[in-house]
Amino acid sequence: MKFGILVNEGPFTHQASDSAYRFVLAALEKGHEIYRVFFYHDGVNNANKLSEPQSDDRDLVKLWSALGTEREIDLVVCVAAALRRGVKDDILAEGFRISGLGQLIEAGVESDRLVVFGD
Amino acid sequence: MLHIVNKSPFERNGLKSCLRLAKPGSAILLIEDAAVAAVAGSAPAKDIAARMGDFSFYVLGPDIDARGLGDKELVDGIKVVDYGGFVDLTVEQDTCQSWL
């Protein structure tokens, strides 16, 4: 089955990004396809490669980035939400790309299920 | 439809609104802070028990354990799932809605 995932919160204040990441891993494990992960609202902060969590903490930016590069999952950051928050191409972690909200709607159209994680 | 609730009912009204708007026959999954509602004897557990005939209730085990509630009895009839079980629920149900 094809999944679209929407992540509405950043990597630190809320559990949303963790839950979404665990869900994606479990879905891949079961042989499902992740059509796209779309990051909106403060979720765009998941793509900020300048973030430096403490060494004993999980690093969601790196974890997502690895999924994007190693498993070729399409990680899309909403351009309007990103610009507001200063997330631009030069601080974008590898594996993410910045694009429009249309990519979220497209994920809704093309996926069998769209699962939303947020606050 | 799978309804996903992620906020503690002691803090927010997501569970209450979900119970009002979910169509009988739906599945309801408690994740993140909403997992606390699954503990037997808690105030929200009564609301869940009262609707056990209308919905199938699930709670995400990792969120129960993370909050130190793994040793607590849960509402009768609620099923504990892991992330794989969460994925299965989204597959079994034809849509999902998150009550953020």
Add this chain to the structure above:
Amino acid sequence: MDDFDEFDGDGPEVVKRFMYVNRRAPYGTVYALECLETILIAAAFEQDVSVVFMDDGVYQLKKDQDTAAIGMKNFSPTYRALEGYEVEKLYVEKESLEERGLTAEDLVVPVKVLNSAELQEIMAAQDVVLSS
């Protein structure tokens, strides 16, 4: 709609029922504004779009919002523009309005006020439900 030709595929264009559920008041958090941005974009995709305002989401539609003194942009007039984008299915939950001492007269746009049982049926019939 030439820009969206890629979604035509080989067969007829996919039309899904998209529902946007608004449950938060404006200004206190950014969700109402950013959800509105999504709805405006979604309209261009020619999907079957409906928008629900319930719980504190009903405050998004309250008339006479005046944000001058909090220094934020009043985006409530945009809800009136939705019709121009062919987003015409605006639903407000009756119970949420009543709980807050409001009526349909208090709102900036004409909406369909539904009780929770009626809204339940419409929600259950959706293909994609977005919340923020």
